[in-house]
Amino acid sequence: DTAVSQTPKYLVTQMGNDKSIKCEQNLGHDTMYWYKQDSKKFLKIMFSYNNKELIINETVPNRFSPKSPDKAHLNLHINSLELGDSAVYFCASSPNPGYGYTFGSGTRLTVV
Amino acid sequence: AQSVTQLDSHVSVSEGTPVLLRCNYSSSYSPSLFWYVQHPNKGLQLLLKYTSAATLVKGINGFEAEFKKSETSFHLTKPSAHMSDAAEYFCVVSDRSNTGKLIFGQGTTLQVKP
Numbered sequence: 528d529t530a531v532s533q534t535p536k537y538l539v540t541q542m543g544n545d546k547s548i549k550c551e552q553n554l555g556h557d558t559m560y561w562y563k564q565d566s567k568k569f570l571k572i573m574f575s576y577n578n579k580e581l582i583i584n585e586t587v588p589n590r591f592s593p594k595s596p597d598k599a600h601l602n603l604h605i606n607s608l609e610l611g612d613s614a615v616y617f618c619a620s621s622p623n624p625g626y627g628y629t630f631g632s633g634t635r636l637t638v639v
Numbered sequence: 640a641q642s643v644t645q646l647d648s649h650v651s652v653s654e655g656t657p658v659l660l661r662c663n664y665s666s667s668y669s670p671s672l673f674w675y676v677q678h679p680n681k682g683l684q685l686l687l688k689y690t691s692a693a694t695l696v697k698g699i700n701g702f703e704a705e706f707k708k709s710e711t712s713f714h715l716t717k718p719s720a721h722m723s724d725a726a727e728y729f730c731v732v733s734d735r736s737n738t739g740k741l742i743f744g745q746g747t748t749l750q751v752k753p
Contacts, residue, residue: 558739568677568727570743583738617682621739626690627673628741632682 530554533618533631540608541639548603548634550618557621558582559601560628561593564615576601608638641666641732645744653752658702658717660747662730665711671733672713673741674704678726686728689713700724725751 531552540546552559560583561573575583576595590606605612615635619628646661664670674686687698694706704715713730730744 560739560741568746570683570729572740572742575738575740577738583740619683623739626739627671627685627688627733628683628739629685630675630683 530629531618531620531631533616533634535634536632537635537637539637539639542608542610544608545604545606546608546636547605548616548618548636550601550603550631552599552618552620552629554620554622554629556629557598557623559595559598560619560621561601561603562617562619564617564633566614570617574601574603605636608636610638612636613638641670641734641742643672643730643732643742643744645728645730645747647747648745649748649750651750651752652720654722655719658715658720658724658749660715660728660730660749662713662715662744663711664713664730664732666732669708672704672706673731673733674698674702674713674715675729675731675743676726677729677746683729686715720749720751722751722753725749 534549558577560575564570574593578598579595592604595601615633617633618631621628642665644663672689675683677683687696689696689706697703702717728747731741734740
């Protein structure tokens, strides 16, 4: 069983569209994260939820909205997609701070 | 604020020779430090972590790292490189707050030549 699974793995869409990326973890972890990896491979945190509560909301456009229906799921919805949103988005989970994360395999988003 | 600096963006070694990937950190208190590896078109895998126990940390696939507080360094080493080690390596610091936020270095690309 995959510990942290993201869907879809690849997503190609046109500018202006709205899309969602789903993430599920079966590790029983309390905290989940979304990270963005840009074309230079730099990783930066976007959001974090602890047991369905938003605890990190970095400087991210309002077009990005995370949703956590339960502590095993953290979805990312993106409105009005722009070319600059093209990146790889990683979901991750952690049992507690300082422990390190288990990452999903990533979603490669390409906006054309 | 915490930060990490990976001193080399690209390292090239021959198979069977030692690997050294350098990382310096900045932290206002005793940090948790990690090394992650990312193989091409794959996710990130935890290699090893330091959380204030032994300063020499052993990880998977023969990698190890030494926490040196006096030098604010956490360099990653391996005695003998294998072709399968070719990947992107990230040094990471945790802010140890209740958010568990990880701050990534810029990454080092390891090339292994036959």
